[in-house]
Amino acid sequence: MFEDVRLRYAEDARWALDGIDLTLPAGARLAVVGASGAGKSSLLAALLKLYPVQTGRVLFGGEPLAALQGDVLRRQIAVIAQHTTLFNLSLRDNLLLAAPEAGTDRIERAVRLAQLEPFVASLP
Structure with a gap:
């Protein structure tokens, strides 16, 4: 949940996020789309600490982000x-990374889930 969130990258910079309010229920899926500079990456940067x-x-889960370890989140x-x-590797080797x-x-499950x-099947 975002409550009136404001974020900027420098003291004299414009707000990347300005008064954002957003509530997502647990397990929800959200597609964030918009023009370059709209704040998509900033929204994610704030959410991921x-x-x-x-x-x-x-x-996150009712807890302030400050109370959560970044890697756990x-x-x-x-x-x-x-x-x-x-990378210049086989698809299998890319997935193994x-x-x-x-x-x-x-x-094979990852390929199915990604609808690949x-x-x-088209690969030689």
């Missing part, structure tokens, strides 16, 4: 980046 808000408050939030980064211990079943089966 990557940058502190100047005013207002951010709660980040394990509970999934983010899909705007741009996909693939996130979970080196993953076996074939887990990799048609893409994988």
